[in-house]
Amino acid sequence: MVTQIISTMETQASNGPGSVGILNGTNGAADDSKTNLIVNYLPQNMTQEEFKSLFGSIGEIESCKLVRDKITGQSLGYGFVNYVDPNDADKAINTLNGLKLQTKTIKVSYARPSSASIRDANLYVSSLPKTMNQKEMEQLFSQYGRIITSRILVDQVTGSVSRGVGFIRFDKRIEAEEAIKGLNGQKPLGASEPITVKFANNPSQKTGQALLTHLYQTTARRYTGPLHHQTQRFRLDSLINMAYGVKSPLSFLPRFSPITIDSVTNLAGVSLTGPxxxxxxxxxxNLSPEADESVLWQLxxxxxxxxxxxxxxxxxxxxxxxxxxxxxxxxxxxxMAIASLNGYRLGDRVLQVSFKTSKQHKA
DNA sequence: TACGATT
Structure with missing residues (x-):
């Protein structure tokens, strides 16, 4: 099965040259405002297929696109989904916004109409006071316009200490320009150092060295230590905490297990999915008759x-x-999911969760 | 109610 990618939303997905919007078959300006969503903070390793599978679980998709770096093909962590039915777009926002996927809490919202005025509106901010949090940074910048996204980068080891650098994306480029004029070289209240505010580089403008460094950093974090909390059972409250952005107790796990399927001890009566x-x-x-795919993603x-x-x-x-x-x-x-979710009470039902068995290989 | 596949 080949995933069709329709480039209706290319303009917004890229700041690069040649990214001209393509009108769809209606030969007119289609009003996508009620069906077209932008998804932010996706896990870096999510593929187009997984992206489509997740959002396709809500309803019929007209088109979708996981945005990737033009050169490396690496996911840029966001994408667009255009539903056929505006009700499905609404449902996707209601059920998938805030969903915790690995270490990320995804954001699902209506995409802004594509236009030149919203391009190149992303700012890079450095020398921020280490005590300044995201909300405070937004307050500082919000006087110049509508902030679409913001982020403060944190120390890789502690996972929470600010590195004093961040990004602010305004709705309009003009707003970003005004923020540079107003804030670059200025000292925030109580700060000892002036901040630097400039336009952010496009990902595709990274040097080869920067790309290598990035790839190294994202692949080197493969911990080899033993699992902790192996027997811990998660209950409703901890799942709710995770759904609302509390760091998952499992986020220390490697994204790609060094254990191969062949090396895993065969479990009696369990046959594994084929290669x-x-x-x-x-x-x-023991799912309810009303259960849908999104509940399985959530769980x-x-x-x-x-x-x-x-x-x-x-x-x-x-x-x-x-x-x-x-x-x-x-x-x-x-x-870990099986150990935690087997016996988990979902509504008034107790789930039974196990590896899938295969009748073929039994006895 | 127990191991799929209407893509």
Missing amino acids: TTAGWCIFVY FGPFGAVTNVKVIRDFTTNKCKGFGFVTMTNYDEAA
Whole structure:
């Protein structure tokens, strides 16, 4: 299956040259304002297929695009989804905004109409006081216009200490220009050092060295230590905390397990998904008739890389038949999800969660 | 109600 990528939203997805918007087949300015969403803070390793799978679980997608670096192909951590039905766009915002996926809390909101005036409106800020948080930074900049996104970079080791640098994206480039004029070289109240405010580089303008450094930093964080809290069971409250952005207790896990499928001890009666379907297939039993794919994303996402979810429905009634499947990339994360979610009470039902078995290989 | 696949 090849994913169709329709470039209707290319203009917004790129600051680079040649990114001209393409009108869709209606031969007129389509009003996408009620169907077109932007998704921010996606996990870096999420693929186009996973992106489509997650948002396709809400409703029929007209087009979607995970935005990637033009040179490296690396995900830039955001994408666009255009639904056929405005109600599905609304539903996606309501059910997927704030969803915790690995270490990220994704943001789902309506995309702004594509236009030249919103391009190149991203600012890079440095020499910020280390005590300044995101909200305070936004307050400082908000006098110059509407802030779309903001971020303060944190120390890689502590995961929370500010590095004194950040990004601010305004709605309009003019606003960003005004913020540079007003704030570059200025000392925030109580600060000892003036801040630097300038336009951010486009990702594709990174030097080869910077790209290598980036790739090294993002692949080197593969911890080899033993798992902690292996027997911990997560209950409703901890899942809710995760959903609302509290750091997942599992976020220390490596994104890619060094353990290969072949090296894992074979579990009695458990047959693993074949090599063509990468990942670990999990059987989830006792879902309600109303269960949908998003509940499976919500439940399993906090434990690690989920590549696919499926709720099995009766073809005629379209109600869930009481079970579903979840595919996770890494054994450790799948095992943790099973240990934590088996016996988990969802509403008035107690879930039974295990690796999927295969009748073929039994006895 | 227990191990899919209407892509």
